[in-house]
Each structure stands twice: as structure tokens, then as C-alpha cells.
Amino acid sequence: MTPLLSVRDIRKTYGAHIGCTDVSFDLFPGEVMGIVGESGSGKSTLLNCLAGHIAADSGQVIFDTRAEGPQDTLTMSEPARRMLGRTDWAFVHQHARDGLRMGVSAGGNVGERLMAVGARNYGDIRHQAIDWLGRVEIAEDRIDDRPTTFSGGMQQRLQIARNLVTGPRLVFMDEPTGGLDVSVQARLLDLLRSLVRDLGLSAIIVTHDLAVVRLLADRLMVMKSGHVVETGLTDQVLDDPQHAYTQLLVSSILQV
Amino acid sequence: MIEIENLCKTFTLHNQGGTVLEVMRDVSLTVPAGTCVALTGASGVGKSTLMRIIYGNYLAASGSVRVAGVDVTRAAPREILALRRETLGYVSQFLRVVPRVPTLDVVAEPLLARGAAKDAAHARAKELLTLLNIPERLWALSPTTFSGGEQQRVNIARGFAHPYPVLMLDEPTASLDATNRAIVLSLIEEAKARGAAIVGIFHDEAARAQVCDREIDVTLFAPQVAA
Amino acid sequence: MSDYNFAYLDEQTKRMIRRAILKGLAIPGYQVPFASREMPMPYGWGTGGVQVTAATLVPDDCLKVIDQGADDTTNAVSIRKFFENTASVGTTTQTAEASVIQTRHRIPEEALREDQILVYQVPIPEPLRFLEPRETETRKMHALEEYGLMHVKLYEDIARHGHIATSYAYPVKIEDRYVMDPSPIPKFDNPKMEMAAIQLFGAGREQRIYALPPYTKVVSLDFDDHPFEASKAPHPCALCGATGSYLDEVITDDAGGRMFVCSDTDYCETRRAQGHVGATQTEEAA
Numbered sequence: 001m002t003p004l005l006s007v008r009d010i011r012k013t014y015g016a017h018i019g020c021t022d023v024s025f026d027l028f029p030g031e032v033m034g035i036v037g038e039s040g041s042g043k044s045t046l047l048n049c050l051a052g053h054i055a056a057d058s059g060q061v062i063f064d065t066r067a068e069g070p071q072d073t074l075t076m077s078e079p080a081r082r083m084l085g086r087t088d089w090a091f092v093h094q095h096a097r098d099g100l101r102m103g104v105s106a107g108g109n110v111g112e113r114l115m116a117v118g119a120r121n122y123g124d125i126r127h128q129a130i131d132w133l134g135r136v137e138i139a140e141d142r143i144d145d146r147p148t149t150f151s152g153g154m155q156q157r158l159q160i161a162r163n164l165v166t167g168p169r170l171v172f173m174d175e176p177t178g179g180l181d182v183s184v185q186a187r188l189l190d191l192l193r194s195l196v197r198d199l200g201l202s203a204i205i206v207t208h209d210l211a212v213v214r215l216l217a218d219r220l221m222v223m224k225s226g227h228v229v230e231t232g233l234t235d236q237v238l239d240d241p242q243h244a245y246t247q248l249l250v251s252s253i254l255q256v
Numbered sequence: 257m258i259e260i261e262n263l264c265k266t267f268t269l270h271n272q273g274g275t276v277l278e279v280m281r282d283v284s285l286t287v288p289a290g291t292c293v294a295l296t297g298a299s300g301v302g303k304s305t306l307m308r309i310i311y312g313n314y315l316a317a318s319g320s321v322r323v324a325g326v327d328v329t330r331a332a333p334r335e336i337l338a339l340r341r342e343t344l345g346y347v348s349q350f351l352r353v354v355p356r357v358p359t360l361d362v363v364a365e366p367l368l369a370r371g372a373a374k375d376a377a378h379a380r381a382k383e384l385l386t387l388l389n390i391p392e393r394l395w396a397l398s399p400t401t402f403s404g405g406e407q408q409r410v411n412i413a414r415g416f417a418h419p420y421p422v423l424m425l426d427e428p429t430a431s432l433d434a435t436n437r438a439i440v441l442s443l444i445e446e447a448k449a450r451g452a453a454i455v456g457i458f459h460d461e462a463a464r465a466q467v468c469d470r471e472i473d474v475t476l477f478a479p480q481v482a483a
Numbered sequence: 484m485s486d487y488n489f490a491y492l493d494e495q496t497k498r499m500i501r502r503a504i505l506k507g508l509a510i511p512g513y514q515v516p517f518a519s520r521e522m523p524m525p526y527g528w529g530t531g532g533v534q535v536t537a538a539t540l541v542p543d544d545c546l547k548v549i550d551q552g553a554d555d556t557t558n559a560v561s562i563r564k565f566f567e568n569t570a571s572v573g574t575t576t577q578t579a580e581a582s583v584i585q586t587r588h589r590i591p592e593e594a595l596r597e598d599q600i601l602v603y604q605v606p607i608p609e610p611l612r613f614l615e616p617r618e619t620e621t622r623k624m625h626a627l628e629e630y631g632l633m634h635v636k637l638y639e640d641i642a643r644h645g646h647i648a649t650s651y652a653y654p655v656k657i658e659d660r661y662v663m664d665p666s667p668i669p670k671f672d673n674p675k676m677e678m679a680a681i682q683l684f685g686a687g688r689e690q691r692i693y694a695l696p697p698y699t700k701v702v703s704l705d706f707d708d709h710p711f712e713a714s715k716a717p718h719p720c721a722l723c724g725a726t727g728s729y730l731d732e733v734i735t736d737d738a739g740g741r742m743f744v745c746s747d748t749d750y751c752e753t754r755r756a757q758g759h760v761g762a763t764q765t766e767e768a769a
Contacts, residue, residue, distance in 0.1 A: 121706060122706040219334075233312060
């Protein structure tokens with residue numbers, strides 16, 4: 001099977017400081033990978049390098065494109081990469097307002113990606129927007145409201161709908177449940193899990209919340225100071241951690 | 257179905273002075289299809305550890321563990337996940353679920369994960385929940401608020417939803433009353449009859465006697481005994 | 484004659500502006516940056532248009548200046564006087580006589596010819612501005628033809644009003660490539676932009692010039708199921724009876740009285756001189 005994403009030796013430095021280095025892995029279709037580590041461990045830098053939001057210093061990010069098979073997204077032309085960014089890729093930001101247009105209605109937010117790839121029938125766009133709002137449990141009658149009138153959890157669900165409407169195959173998520181209160185987190189996690197399963201999505205989820213990866217991720221990558229210190233099956237890494245840092249991370253979770 | 261050869265397991269506690277605990281040495285064991293093996297021994301000798309290694313949950317230090325031909329000590333995460341999806345079931349002592357997901361969906365989950373139609377998966381889930389005497393009024397609720405016995409039965413229903421060829425059962429009858437215990441034992445017998453290889457931990461001796469073909473004393477694998 | 488250099492600006496500045504205009508004509512709809520000068524009038528009064536006109540004028544040109552279609556409003560009169568003083572060019576109020584027409588917010592009703600130039604005053608040249616405030620990002624969007632956002636604006640219109648309510652500065656796509664703000668002309672005028680004359684757009688404060696060569700393809704953006712409509716008030720002109728011209732609503736008393744008259748004053752006057760009459764005149768005659 002061809003990996004959907006092959007990452008080879010990604011390195012990003014900020015002057016003398018290492019953002020992330022020597023990161024390599026394969027992500028297969030339908031796989032969900034979690035990247036965990038404390039603040040400053042390089043996990044967000046890595047995610048942004050993979051998604052093309054910041055330029056990696058070296059390495060390869062090879063994506064199995066629909067049209068032309070595996071392509072290195074770091075060397076592909078910017079228009080092609082940006083096209084990927086609004087069709088086959090999706091990026092869910094930690095703060096919904098970074099991923100939404102706050103001055104545009106919920107329907108417009110969901111419809112934007114459709115219009116960006118050439119949808120020109122208002123009725124169809126609206127129909128799809130309603131369908132997607134339903135899938136993320138937002139009532140149809142809120143379609144013309146702006147996200148500013150939504151709660152934090154609703155904004156995050158709207159951001160997910162906006163991202164998934166074009167049927168992406170790979171979703172990057174940066175702390176998708178961060179900043180939400182616990183009851184809202186649970187609902188969002190459940191939603192993400194069923195969407196990932198029903199749509200056969202592959203996803204890379206960056207979080208510092210080990211409970212989130214246990215529920216969402218098939219496998220785990222643990223980062224510290226820009227390096228990957230441990231990888232493996234999620235439950236294996238969490239239940240039988242091998243590296244000192246992972247053991248510390250796992251043993252530091254507060255029990256409720 | 258399960259072939260264990262020269263398996264060793266150690267835990268290295270990096271944050272406690274790098275202490276290395278050797279918990280198991282030279283485990284060799286075969287569980288053919290259609291048989292049930294019980295792991296015995298005092299609490300703490302490593303029954304659950306062995307079971308977790310077979311399930312791919314713990315890493316082996318050396319040796320091999322082949323489940324339906326896949327060596328779980330060396331397999332890639334996705335191979336282990338595929339194995340767990342199709343072949344290797346596990347009923348743990350504790351139910352771990354996403355909060356607020358209804359019981360019916362929890363039980364149907366393994367079938368849905370294999371791509372079963374929602375209706376068919378729910379039908380099978382209802383069948384098992386009925387069999388295990390979980391009242392229908394609870395099906396739409398999350399099992400997180402259920403009693404210990406109810407949670408365990410939900411866990412068992414989930415573990416038997418798909419006819420796994422290999423099953424790990426960690427104290428499946430521990431907190432059950434006599435009626436439900438009998439039902440679970442008959443589920444195990446049915447699984448054996450269709451050719452499943454089962455590894456179980458049963459503190460309940462009568463249960464062990466009823467369903468198990470062999471007993472393995474895990475104490476024998478402990479390094480201090482072997483030494 | 485005054486002590487001003489011809490048409491106020493110095494020759495080097497005019498040259499710089501002409502280069503920008505030529506580049507704009509070569510890439511229709513593309514916003515060319517230029518070093519906009521301080522003009523002796525406030526921003527928002529047509530400083531961009533005035534600089535483009537100044538760089539375009541030659542001594543035997545005949546200039547017409549309109550503001551919302553009218554030759555006699557303050558802005559139009561001031562700019563006309565400005566060029567009378569600084570360039571000594573001939574001026575006119577008749578569309579057909581003019582070789583250069585500077586306009587604010589209208590296109591004359593009378594079809595323009597190949598030997599004419601229409602100069603627009605543009606307040607905000609960036610059509611994507613209100614949805615994407617970052618200039619770096621909008622430039623990239625133009626470069627990569629990422630125009631989905633423009634339709635989001637139209638989508639929002641339909642969602643809120645049931646139809647595309649944008650009635651002026653209605654976005655257009657030029658030669659299937661650049662999306663362009665036609666300046667705040669009524670959308671009624673959009674179809675006229677496919678014309679014989681050269682069209683130049685100057686935004687002084689924003690320091691941008693863009694242009695359309697003659698007969699350039701100009702398509703107003705829309706949806707399949709909500710097509711573009713060049714709408715206007717559904718009345719004939721009260722003065723000249725014209726039914727196909729863009730109308731201004733004029734309040735005539737404080738009892739709710741009003742009338743609709745051509746916004747293009749030259750067009751209306753020409754028609755009346757030809758004997759056309761509207762409802763107002765026939766009432767007065769009766």
C-alpha cells in the first residue's frame with residue numbers, strides 16, 4: 001500500500017534553536033496519528049512544516065496526490081500546494097477564529113471552499129452547507145448567523161465542517177479541543193471520531209492532552225526538544241512507555 | 257493461532273533511578289484454534305502483562321508472539337490495528353469509552369470499524385445486550401454511569417460483537433451474578449466451538465473448569481523462580 | 484497661461500504614471516502600483532483620476548468631467564477648472580465632443596468611441612479588501628487566481644437579502660483572469676464596460692492604477708441560479724422620458740413627492756433638446 005503521506009528528515013531551525021529535526025514517518029490512508037509533547041517540544045512547528053504553513057529547512061513531505069501520485073509538497077509550486085490546501089488537505093486550528101471568517105455567516109464559511117474550487121450554484125452550495133452543519137450538529141436555522149454569535153464549541157464544529165466540505169483526505173489538527181471546556185471537548189471528540197471513521201480520513205493531531213490522543217489516534221509520536229523520542233501504537237506508548245520522557249509525561253497525568 | 261516463543265519482558269523505570277524490572281523470561285506457549293487457555297498464578301505475577309503483550313499493548317523485550325501469523329512484537333502499528341480489527345479481540349476489566357456515546361454505539365463500534373452497515377451493527381448489538389440482560393432503557397445512555405456489573409457486561413457484549421478468531425478475556429465473570437455468569441460462559445463455549453483461540457484470566461475456579469482446556473501457571477515464567 | 488507645467492504634474496511624474504498605465508493596459512485588470520503624488524485637493528476627491536488624466540492629456544484634448552453623471556456638481560466643476568487653469572485644454576459637457584472623460588461613479592449613457600479615453604476615480608481598488616484585509620494575502624490571491632472569496636461576498640448577499648444586493652462596485656472578471664473592482668459605478672453600468680474606448684482607473688490614496696484596453700471581455704460575477712442583472716429603478720426619466728438610462732431619485736418636497744431623472748445630465752439635456760419629454764413636462768403643459 002502507498003502511504004498517503006511520507007515524511008522524510010524534516011528539519012526546521014530558528015537560528016541556533018532547533019524547531020524540529022530528523023522527523024520521518026509514513027501515514028497510511030485512514031490512519032490517525034497523534035503528536036504529543038510539552039509546549040515548545042516542536043510539535044506545532046512540525047505540523048506547520050507538514051501543512052506548508054512554514055517552510056522547512058530541509059526534508060521531504062511526499063503526498064499521494066489524486067491526479068499525479070506521490071509528490072513532494074515542499075518543492076511543488078505554490079499554486080499547486082495552495083490548491084491542495086483547499087481540496088485534499090484540511091487544517092483545523094486550535095482557535096476557531098483563526099480558521100473561520102468571523103464576518104461571514106456560517107453558511108458562507110462552509111461554502112467558501114466549495115466556491116474556491118468552482119461551485120457556482122447558490123442552491124447547491126447552500127444545500128451542502130446545511131448538510132454539513134447538520135453533520136457537526138449545528139441547527140439549520142443558524143446558517144445565516146455569524147460565528148461571532150456561536151459558542152466556542154459551536155465555532156470549533158463550524159471550523160471542522162468548513163474544512164471537511166470538500167472531502168479532504170488528510171486533516172491536520174492543532175490542539176482541536178484546546179480551550180474548550182470539558183463537556184464540550186467530549187462531544188467534539190466523539191464527533192471527530194465518527195467523522196474520521198465514516199469518511200475514512202487520515203489525520204495528524206497535535207495535542208498535549210494524552211486523553212485526546214488515546215481516544216482519537218491510532219498511533220503516537222512523542223516529541224521533546226524538537227526530536228522524536230518515541231513512536232508506536234497509541235495504547236502501547238501510553239501503557240508501556242519506553243523513553244524516560246514519555247514515562248514522565250504519562251506519569252504526570254492527574255487522576256480524576 | 258497463538259504461538260509464543262522465548263518471550264522476555266522487562267520494565268525500565270527511567271524516572272526511578274533507571275531500575276530495570278525483569279518480569280518474565282523465556283515464555284513459550286501455543287494456543288491452537290478452538291481451545292481456551294487459562295493463565296493462573298497469584299496477583300502480580302504477570303498474567304495481565306502476558307495478555308497485554310499478546311494484544312500488542314505492551315512491548316516485548318525479546319522473543320516473538322505470533323497471532324494468526326502476525327508477530328505482534330515486530331508489527332507496525334497499522335498491522336496490529338488491522339489484526340485487532342479483524343482477528344484479535346480483547347475484553348478488559350475496565351470499560352474505556354468516549355463520554356456521552358450511547359451504549360448501543362459502544363457495542364456496535366467494533367462492527368462499524370470493520371465497515372458494517374449501521375443497521376446490521378445495531379441489530380447485533382441489541383441482540384447481545386438483550387442476551388446479557390442490559391435493560392433496553394439503558395441502551396441510549398452512555399455506559400460511564402452504569403454499575404460495575406453493567407459496565408462489564410457492556411464490555412463483554414462489545415468484545416463478542418464480532419466473532420474474533422482470537423480472544424483475550426481479562427476476568428470476564430468477575431463481578432457478575434450467577435445468571436449472567438452462565439450466559440458469559442456459554443458465549444465463551446460458543447466462541448470455542450466456532451474455532452476461536454482464547455486466553456483468559458479467571459479467578460472463578462468453577463468457570464475455569466467449565467471452559468478452559470489448559471491452565472498455565474504464569475509464576476513459572478517469573479525470572480526468580482527460573483533462576 | 485499659468486506658471487504651471489502642462490497639466491500641473493512635472494514631466495517625470497507624468498512619465499512614471501504613463502508607464503504604469505501602459506503596464507495596466509498590457510495586463511488588463513491588474514493593479515499596478517504607482518508613486519501617487521500629493522495633489523492640491525483632498526484624497527477622496529479624485530486625486531487618482533486627476534493624476535491619470537494629467538498624464539493622459541495633450542494640448543488639443545477636449546476634457547469632460549462628470550460626478551455621478553452630472554457635469555455641474557462641485558467635484559466635476561473643480562476638476563474641470565483645475566485642468567482649464569493648468570493645461571489650458573478645451574472642456575465640454577457633451578460626451579460626444581470629449582476626447583478624455585474623467586468620471587466619478589458613472590459611465591456615460593452614450594456609447595464611447597475608439598478615440599476616447601474614460602478615466603475613473605477609484606476610492607478602493609482592491610475588490611477582496613473587505614473579506615481579506617491583508618494586502619500580502621490579496622496580492623497572492625490575485626497572483627494565484629484564488630477568487631472563491633469573491634463569491635462568498637455574493638453568497639452572503641443572497642443569504643441575507645434573497646438576491647445579490649450589491650448594487651455598485653459590483654466585481655467583474657477581466658478576460659477570464661483578474662477580478663477587478665469597477666469603482667463604485669452602479670452595476671447597471673457594468674455591461675457597458677465592454678466598450679470601444681480605453682478605460683483607465685486611478686486610485687490616488689491607494690497608489691494603484693489599472694486599465695482596460697478597448698473591447699476587453701468584462702464579466703460580472705454571479706451564480707448559475709442567481710445570474711447577474713444590470714438593474715435600475717423601474718421608471719422612465721421624468722424629464723426626458725428615457726426608459727433605458729440610469730436614474731437618480733430626486734426628492735421634490737417634504738410630503739413624499741419624488742421623481743426619477745437621468746443621472747447623466749448631458750444625455751438628458753440632449754434628449755430634451757431633441758424634443759423628448761417626460762411625465763413632469765407633460766403635466767406642466769397640461
